[in-house]
Amino acid sequence: MNIKKNENLNIDISNLLQIRVIMQYTLLDYLRSRRFLILNICVILISIIVNIIGDMMFVWAEMAPLIAVFSAIFFGNDAIVGEFQNSTGYFIIPNPIHRTSIFFGKLFAAFFASSLILGLYTLITLGSGIINSNICFEFGLSVLFTWFFLISVLSCVFFFSAISKNILMSIFLDIIILLWLNIMILNISGLVPFEPWFILTYGGQIINNILVVPYPPHIVIGPNPYYPKFGGASITVYNPTIIQGLILIGIYTFIPIILGLIVFKKREF
Amino acid sequence: MFTDLMKPTTGRCLINNIDIKSNKKEALKSVGTLIEVPRIYPYLSPKEALTMMAKIRGIAISEQKSCIENTIASVNMTDWTNTQIRTFSKGMKQRICIASALLSDPKILLLDEPTQGLDPRGMNEIRQIIKSIKAKGKLIFMSSHLLSEVFDICDEVVIINKGKILEYKPISDIIAKFMGGKHAIEIELRIPMKEEKCKYLINEIPTILEFEKIDEKHYKIYYKGDLTIQEKILSDLVKANINLVSYKSSWMELEDVYLKLVKDVR
Numbered sequence: 001m002n003i004k005k006n007e008n009l010n011i012d013i014s015n016l017l018q019i020r021v022i023m024q025y026t027l028l029d030y031l032r033s034r035r036f037l038i039l040n041i042c043v044i045l046i047s048i049i050v051n052i053i054g055d056m057m058f059v060w061a062e063m064a065p066l067i068a069v070f071s072a073i074f075f076g077n078d079a080i081v082g083e084f085q086n087s088t089g090y091f092i093i094p095n096p097i098h099r100t101s102i103f104f105g106k107l108f109a110a111f112f113a114s115s116l117i118l119g120l121y122t123l124i125t126l127g128s129g130i131i132n133s134n135i136c137f138e139f140g141l142s143v144l145f146t147w148f149f150l151i152s153v154l155s156c157v158f159f160f161s162a163i164s165k166n167i168l169m170s171i172f173l174d175i176i177i178l179l180w181l182n183i184m185i186l187n188i189s190g191l192v193p194f195e196p197w198f199i200l201t202y203g204g205q206i207i208n209n210i211l212v213v214p215y216p217p218h219i220v221i222g223p224n225p226y227y228p229k230f231g232g233a234s235i236t237v238y239n240p241t242i243i244q245g246l247i248l249i250g251i252y253t254f255i256p257i258i259l260g261l262i263v264f265k266k267r268e269f
Numbered sequence: 270m271f272t273d274l275m276k277p278t279t280g281r282c283l284i285n286n287i288d289i290k291s292n293k294k295e296a297l298k299s300v301g302t303l304i305e306v307p308r309i310y311p312y313l314s315p316k317e318a319l320t321m322m323a324k325i326r327g328i329a330i331s332e333q334k335s336c337i338e339n340t341i342a343s344v345n346m347t348d349w350t351n352t353q354i355r356t357f358s359k360g361m362k363q364r365i366c367i368a369s370a371l372l373s374d375p376k377i378l379l380l381d382e383p384t385q386g387l388d389p390r391g392m393n394e395i396r397q398i399i400k401s402i403k404a405k406g407k408l409i410f411m412s413s414h415l416l417s418e419v420f421d422i423c424d425e426v427v428i429i430n431k432g433k434i435l436e437y438k439p440i441s442d443i444i445a446k447f448m449g450g451k452h453a454i455e456i457e458l459r460i461p462m463k464e465e466k467c468k469y470l471i472n473e474i475p476t477i478l479e480f481e482k483i484d485e486k487h488y489k490i491y492y493k494g495d496l497t498i499q500e501k502i503l504s505d506l507v508k509a510n511i512n513l514v515s516y517k518s519s520w521m522e523l524e525d526v527y528l529k530l531v532k533d534v535r
Binding site: 086091097 | 272273274275293295297298302304305306307310312317318320321325327328353366379
């Protein structure tokens, strides 16, 4: 081997630069992966189907959060647990880099990869909106909220990834908690009734509500279509205010990130 | 623990007097590591994976290209520089991992089971690379359950059982201590020979202390003394006309020491 001993081989490098490096190469790995291709194909197929049966702008608020959740699961579920299960951690961790830098590098990579998927859907919707001339200012806000929602979902996915023993368990937690449990609690809350102020999906409703003019009131009581088979005679719909939704999304962003990071820093191989 | 993969329950891990827990970046600056057979991001090429590592380790941009090219060449992977790692065999991946460990020309190398899970060819390739690194005067810490590998590569050995150090000495010293100063040599014969006949011939050589049959073509002999005695025995065995085809120091004696130590502890 012809390596000469050189002072330039060990320059001090900042944590931020290391985060950027991890992000850059993890993202490169994601962009070449099959999952990225699969998600892109899915988004294009969904867009075609929606365009055939209706207007993309009307279903934006239903589809965008779902695409955000699936993108986050696709890119984030194995980000931390994979380091342990697939032994990629053996390659990166025994280097002069803090685990915090690895964690945030991977989080940003997953965020950008998911953003590309969500961005594609947003662009198609925008294109459809321009063609049908039904774009409004609120759509811009809804897009912004969707991206906030994506960050909070990714944060939760990273937390589940950090606490899971294997990738399968991580996917199971993502699907059960982020999809099934959240939606179930939201539906039951209208029948019982109680305000589901503690679940992320409730906060995510601002993505839809912002498109309703005027913004829907906090509580709406209407007849229960399932009565008397299920629930009472009336059904209560709770709508979070924009501030309430943003606070909830914020809480679901920061707390899981902090907890996930603590677990990742303490976890042993 | 030295590589931040595990946390110490008590005590501290120091590398060059720097605590790994409180200052990991500084402590691991002069350390290259290879832990078993790690998985590298599958969709990256060796060049990209090593560029990532060069950037993480703080190798100056002006040096990165030459460093990467040299280390890739040193592990004989130049032809696959731009091929995605997912298409590689375990041995090829391991060579890239060794290149990564050598990238910043570290003073210390930590190798944990470097040949685990590799086929015989892959094992041999990795061992040759490690030997070439050793020849350049690097300090190498290698852990292995393959005692033949330890005997082949290492100068000093630490025998650990259930987290406790049982012995730490140069291999020759440890063998001399536990084998009563005796050394073992394995010989291989071209034509199988009855034990009695072989014993009769070998007994003619006074420097041989003991004799042990492995099978009719393989025997183990014990002697006391230095390399000149070993040379003399070889010469006498050739003269004894026993169809000798192989004559080598036996790593089995290291296994004997290991078993003895572990048995004593139990």
